[in-house]
Amino acid sequence: MSFELPEQYEEHRKRAREFALKNFTEELSLKYDETEGYPDEIRRAVFEGGFVSFEDPWKTLISMEEFCRVDPGLGLSAIAAAFGSELLLLYGTEEQRKKYLEPTLRGERISALAVTEPVAGSDVAGIASTLSKTDGGFLLNGHKMFITNGSVASHYYVLARSSPPPSFEKRHHGMSVVIVERGWEGLKAFKLKGKLGMRATDTAELVFENIKVPQENLVGEEGKGFYYIMTFFNISRAYVAAQAVGIAQGFLDVLGEALKGKANVGEWEQFVLAEAATKVEAARQLTYRAASLIFQFRPDPALTSMAKYYSAEVANEVAEAAMLAVGEDAIKGAVEKLYRDAKITEIWEGTSEIEKLVIYRQLMKRLSGQ
Amino acid sequence: MSEEELVRQVVSEFCEKEIEGSWLKIEREGLDRQLISKLSQTGFLGAIVPPELGGAGMSEKQYMVVLEVLAEHSPSVSFYVFLQNSLVASPLMSSSGNEELLKEIASGEIRGTMIHDGFRMAKKNSISINGGLKGDAKLVPLPDAEVKLVSLNGLYLVRGGTVKRTYRVLGFKGIAFGDIEFNGEKAVMISDEKAESVFLKASGPVAAMAIGMARRSINMAIEYSKQREAFGKKLFEFQPISFYLLSLKEQLEAYESYVYGAADKLRAKALALDLARRAARVSLQVHGGYGYLEDSGVERFYRDSMALSLISGLRLNEMIEASRGILGPGSATV
Numbered sequence: 009m010s011f012e013l014p015e016q017y018e019e020h021r022k023r024a025r026e027f028a029l030k031n032f033t034e035e036l037s038l039k040y041d042e043t044e045g046y047p048d049e050i051r052r053a054v055f056e057g058g059f060v061s062f063e064d065p066w067k068t069l070i071s072m073e074e075f076c077r078v079d080p081g082l083g084l085s086a087i088a089a090a091f092g093s094e095l096l097l098l099y100g101t102e103e104q105r106k107k108y109l110e111p112t113l114r115g116e117r118i119s120a121l122a123v124t125e126p127v128a129g130s131d132v133a134g135i136a137s138t139l140s141k142t143d144g145g146f147l148l149n150g151h152k153m154f155i156t157n158g159s160v161a162s163h164y165y166v167l168a169r170s171s172p173p174p175s176f177e178k179r180h181h182g183m184s185v186v187i188v189e190r191g192w193e194g195l196k197a198f199k200l201k202g203k204l205g206m207r208a209t210d211t212a213e214l215v216f217e218n219i220k221v222p223q224e225n226l227v228g229e230e231g232k233g234f235y236y237i238m239t240f241f242n243i244s245r246a247y248v249a250a251q252a253v254g255i256a257q258g259f260l261d262v263l264g265e266a267l268k269g270k271a272n273v274g275e276w277e278q279f280v281l282a283e284a285a286t287k288v289e290a291a292r293q294l295t296y297r298a299a300s301l302i303f304q305f306r307p308d309p310a311l312t313s314m315a316k317y318y319s320a321e322v323a324n325e326v327a328e329a330a331m332l333a334v335g336e337d338a339i340k341g342a343v344e345k346l347y348r349d350a351k352i353t354e355i356w357e358g359t360s361e362i363e364k365l366v367i368y369r370q371l372m373k374r375l376s377g378q
Numbered sequence: 379m380s381e382e383e384l385v386r387q388v389v390s391e392f393c394e395k396e397i398e399g400s401w402l403k404i405e406r407e408g409l410d411r412q413l414i415s416k417l418s419q420t421g422f423l424g425a426i427v428p429p430e431l432g433g434a435g436m437s438e439k440q441y442m443v444v445l446e447v448l449a450e451h452s453p454s455v456s457f458y459v460f461l462q463n464s465l466v467a468s469p470l471m472s473s474s475g476n477e478e479l480l481k482e483i484a485s486g487e488i489r490g491t492m493i494h495d496g497f498r499m500a501k502k503n504s505i506s507i508n509g510g511l512k513g514d515a516k517l518v519p520l521p522d523a524e525v526k527l528v529s530l531n532g533l534y535l536v537r538g539g540t541v542k543r544t545y546r547v548l549g550f551k552g553i554a555f556g557d558i559e560f561n562g563e564k565a566v567m568i569s570d571e572k573a574e575s576v577f578l579k580a581s582g583p584v585a586a587m588a589i590g591m592a593r594r595s596i597n598m599a600i601e602y603s604k605q606r607e608a609f610g611k612k613l614f615e616f617q618p619i620s621f622y623l624l625s626l627k628e629q630l631e632a633y634e635s636y637v638y639g640a641a642d643k644l645r646a647k648a649l650a651l652d653l654a655r656r657a658a659r660v661s662l663q664v665h666g667g668y669g670y671l672e673d674s675g676v677e678r679f680y681r682d683s684m685a686l687s688l689i690s691g692l693r694l695n696e697m698i699e700a701s702r703g704i705l706g707p708g709s710a711t712v
């Protein structure tokens with residue numbers, strides 16, 4: 009039994025790191041952080057370079073880690089250009105894959121996943137957008153919030169309610185996922201500015217007003233949307249864990265550099281580095297194990313949530329330790345930016361609180377033999 | 379009502395009127411002349427400056443209350459007042475002959491800043507005095523301030539210097555930071571005090587700012603937890619959310635009296651800063667995605683609490699100092 013990644017992935021890691029160091033220059037990084045623009049040229053280069061692969065998801069995961077180690081904003085906005093597209097891989101029709109998935113993976117389209125609403129984020133089943141039946145399809149109405157790629161996407165995977173819930177407890181019934189195109193009538197996107205971090209990623213509020221969605225744009229079966237989204241999160245959370253591991257490693261690099269340049273490193277700082285390095289390694293192993301199960305099509309949602317929650321916590325702890333060790337120089341430039349970028353990992357795709365609830369439920373299910 | 383309570387009430391009223399509705403504008407555009415003049419009229423700008431020089435002649439505790447309440451409403455404004463009082467007026471007051479300058483500082487006619495050798499200075503081109511001040515300084519708050527106190531082998535008073543560029547840093551977005559080049563500007567030594575000791579004396583005021591930030595972070599989270607619903611419940615109905623907030627609130631109360639009461643303000647400062655950072659992180663978390671956006675007024679405390687921690691002294695050095703105070707001179711050497 010080996011706990012090492014096969015040689016080909018270590019090679020990929022080297023390529024990803026070189027790519028990030030070469031392309032995520034300080035100048036670009038600060039520019040996008042300041043302007044909150046969308047780095048389309050980086051996205052193209054990432055897709056042309058083969059750093060995002062649905063056939064070999066380890067490559068995407070490692071790219072995510074290495075990119076976020078250098079610049080989470082730029083790295084993520086590029087990789088997330090295919091955000092949500094696993095839904096089509098799992099549940100899409102042949103036509104949907106041809107029309108939306110394949111061009112997205114070739115870097116010709118950008119996708120977005122629209123779940124969160126002003127009224128509900130963690131509580132996915134509490135969303136209020138509706139899909140009502142019309143001739144040949146549905147009418148979509150509603151309001152989405154904090155949608156990554158919201159104002160740059162060419163299409164959206166939208167979760168909405170297609171039939172009323174049987175009861176409060178069964179609110180997750182009666183929801184469906186549909187694909188909506190950017191140019192369709194009734195869709196408005198408003199870019200949200202002024203984010204704490206990840207400012208190179210595009211985030212928007214979406215308003216749907218009587219959008220006509222043809223039947224062929226329904227993903228999978230009607231009424232199963234909630235389960236599809238949860239299954240998707242059980243995959244995507246491994247990538248968020250990898251983001252967090254990358255950010256934590258980035259701070260470990262910062263800490264290492266700061267101590268390397270010091271004439272006299274006292275034991276306290278030696279411990280700070282040792283503890284941070286230990287946590288980062290533990291987070292990485294947990295993330296890889298969760299990912300390896302997902303990539304073998306036998307996901308363990310408890311483990312995935314553990315990886316996401318723990319890695320995000322480690323990223324933020326190591327960030328704080330590194331900032332305080334570096335001192336005043338950390339107030340400006342790449343280090344302060346990394347600090348601002350770290351926090352989101354505890355919020356998106358399931359807050360740390362939600363991850364802990366998932367872990368508990370999964371473990372209890374196992375204990376009761378389900 | 380004690381003197382401190384009275385001050386608290388006055389500052390709170392001032393903040394409600396002058397800052398609460400415009401904190402975001404201050405973050406984006408900085409403090410305008412009008413606000414600076416109001417800060418002077420209320421006596422906050424010259425809080426510690428004696429009344430005969432146009433200041434308010436406040437006690438340290440009263441001054442700390444001013445900073446604390448200002449920090450609840452706008453850490454940027456609080457930092458500005460701190461800069462003028464603790465880092466500029468205070469060292470000027472400990473040497474004689476600066477009366478006119480102190481008057482101008484208290485009135486807001488002149489702004490001051492401090493440049494800290496080895497800490498604020500560019501490491502490679504450290505400045506030196508050679509018939510005038512020569513060299514570059516980096517990360518200077520208010521780089522266009524008319525008066526600079528430069529810490530070298532003592533404190534020097536310098537007017538001018540060329541601002542090479544200005545930028546925003548992690549925190550206190552209402553205040554520009556920048557790089558300055560000195561090219562032979564006259565530097566007059568005003569005392570043999572070093573920046574380290576100025577900062578050490580400012581421990582109480584820094585702690586007070588941290589307490590203000592922590593309080594606002596916690597209060598915002600409590601308020602939000604009573605409004606926001608998830609899963610058909612208010613957030614504060616969930617035990618983990620309630621317990622995070624409970625624990626922060628308990629610490630706030632304990633630290634607050636420690637900060638105002640402790641003889642050793644250095645340790646109080648470290649604790650208060652830790653609390654401010656933790657409170658901001660939890661508050662942001664409780665606010666979910668909303669807390670992540672600038673308009674929410676939550677994320678600034680996350681940035682500002684860390685920025686204040688970085689600006690106000692190196693943690694390791696302070697821990698060593700504090701250990702020696704408690705365990706004796708030989709402690710924490712290895």
Ligand SMILES: Cc1cc2nc3c(=O)[nH]c(=O)nc-3n(C[C@H](O)[C@H](O)[C@H](O)COP(=O)(O)OP(=O)(O)OC[C@H]3O[C@@H](n4cnc5c(N)ncnc54)[C@H](O)[C@@H]3O)c2cc1C
Pocket residue numbers: 121122123124128129130131153154155156157203206211352355356357358359360361362606607608609613616618619663664665666667668670
């Ligand atoms: C930059 C950014 C990008 C995003 N991108 C996307 C995207 O592409 N697509 C998308 O659909 N969404 C996206 N989101 C939304 C994100 O997933 C949500 O913000 C997140 O799920 C939390 O939801 P919320 O903000 O509504 O917070 P809430 O659900 O209101 O939660 C507030 C707080 O309450 C806690 N809480 C909630 N329920 C419980 C409970 N039962 N027990 C204990 N604590 C609880 C939460 O953990 C949190 O701390 C993005 C958000 C941001 C900030």
